[in-house]
Amino acid sequence: MSVDLEALIKDVLARKATELNLIGVRRRPRRIGLLWRGAAVVATLLLALIIGVELGLLREQLRQPAAVPSTVPTAVGAASSPSTVEDVVRAEITRLRPRLAFVPWIPGTPLTGGLVASVHLQTDGTAGTPYVLIEYRRDAGGPVVVQVLEGPANCCLDSVRAGQAMNVQITPSVRGQYIPNEPQFGGPILWWDTPNPPAYLAITSTALDSAALVVFARSFLAAE
Amino acid sequence: MTLRSRVSGSSVRDAQAGNAVAQESVLRSLAAALLPFAATLAANHREADILVGDTLSRVYERLAQLEDPEAVVAWARQTMLRLFIDQKRRYLRRREFSIESVIVAAPQVDNAAALDLRHAVDRLGPPERALLVLHYWVGMNLEECAQELGVPLGTVKSRLHKLLKRLRAEVGGQ
Numbered sequence: 035m036s037v038d039l040e041a042l043i044k045d046v047l048a049r050k051a052t053e054l055n056l057i058g059v060r061r062r063p064r065r066i067g068l069l070w071r072g073a074a075v076v077a078t079l080l081l082a083l084i085i086g087v088e089l090g091l092l093r094e095q096l097r098q099p100a101a102v103p104s105t106v107p108t109a110v111g112a113a114s115s116p117s118t119v120e121d122v123v124r125a126e127i128t129r130l131r132p133r134l135a136f137v138p139w140i141p142g143t144p145l146t147g148g149l150v151a152s153v154h155l156q157t158d159g160t161a162g163t164p165y166v167l168i169e170y171r172r173d174a175g176g177p178v179v180v181q182v183l184e185g186p187a188n189c190c191l192d193s194v195r196a197g198q199a200m201n202v203q204i205t206p207s208v209r210g211q212y213i214p215n216e217p218q219f220g221g222p223i224l225w226w227d228t229p230n231p232p233a234y235l236a237i238t239s240t241a242l243d244s245a246a247l248v249v250f251a252r253s254f255l256a257a258e
Numbered sequence: 259m260t261l262r263s264r265v266s267g268s269s270v271r272d273a274q275a276g277n278a279v280a281q282e283s284v285l286r287s288l289a290a291a292l293l294p295f296a297a298t299l300a301a302n303h304r305e306a307d308i309l310v311g312d313t314l315s316r317v318y319e320r321l322a323q324l325e326d327p328e329a330v331v332a333w334a335r336q337t338m339l340r341l342f343i344d345q346k347r348r349y350l351r352r353r354e355f356s357i358e359s360v361i362v363a364a365p366q367v368d369n370a371a372a373l374d375l376r377h378a379v380d381r382l383g384p385p386e387r388a389l390l391v392l393h394y395w396v397g398m399n400l401e402e403c404a405q406e407l408g409v410p411l412g413t414v415k416s417r418l419h420k421l422l423k424r425l426r427a428e429v430g431g432q
Contacts, residue, residue, distance in 0.1 A: 039375075039422060039425060039426050039429065040394065040422075042369075042371060042372055042375050042429065043375065043379070043390060043394045043425070044394050044395070045372060046372055046375050046376045046379060047298045047379075047390070047391060047394055047395040048395065049376075050297050050298045050376070051294035051295070051297050051298045051395065052294065052297075052362075053297060053303070053361055053362060054293050054294070054296075054297045054303055054306055054307075054359045054360070054361060055293075055359060055360050055361075055362060056289055056290050056293050056357060056358075056359055057357075057358040057359055057360055058357065058358050059282075059285055059286050059289045059314065059355055059356075059357050060355065060356050060357070060358065061354060061355055062354050062355065062356070143362060144361070145360055145361070145362065147303060147358065147359050147360040147361050148358065149360060172358060179360065180360075241360050242360070242362060246362040249362050250362055
């Protein structure tokens, strides 16, 4: 077998170089003063006391026989809770699908690096059309770093001013529009209409550059 | 040369004078410039994140000593290279900065040789991996590599020869 080793090395290193995208730089918090440290110790002790009391009460309750058969509904998927971010997104989109007027699409490329994902149903105020909103955050309460909006085909961004957007080839037959918004305005947007099954998809991010958005966009597959 | 990001000399001078906004801006720009370099050097994204964080911490600590503010990116890259090669991670215990990154996996390669090569590269020792990255990704010639790595030119040549032989064997070439 003949391999152009040097070309292959360059290709492998170039791929490695583009895989990571910077989200943020964090400075280690300054050391807290003695007073605050004391307050933190007291607060921790109080918390431990409260938890201890609560656990005691819970144990007491568990000792009591159940008054009614356990027919309390559980959360969807609780028995086999999804483990990865992609699993969460896939499970949630599958759950929401019966409420949608279009076939939703599921991202195939893993967005990792400690991100958490949440999937919401959003309803258009005038037409009542339900949309899917996937939000990726660094942590549960943090700002959204990547957002995906899915709706019926031709639903949304169709009136961008000429010259504002750039054509981007998502697949050989699908062309998207890239709008280079600055991060302070929510970051760049990549949107496109899928032909089969038809849907509108848009990704916006303060963390991903144009190349990363396209890689992410290319990974979407229609929910089966 | 792949480290294209520029950090302006004037913002570095402001940062050296203690301007907190300039310091943050310089470190953020350096992080963006260094992350691709760290990603090629490191075997995984966690290692790359730590490497950038360690480098930023050291750069922050010694920024005032930098004589040529225009050369801050090259200086930071060299700092990172030294930290990577000595692998001591002295800054782990007192790291001032950390970064967070997100992975967007490149499209799957359909080439088995590329996959084998990637695994082989990730298994190389730090000096060999650093040489590979400097020569094939940064685009340095062998003399520049020798200077950057602080070893004689002959060492770089023989190291690269052995390295290519080994990698060729790993991907099944002759």
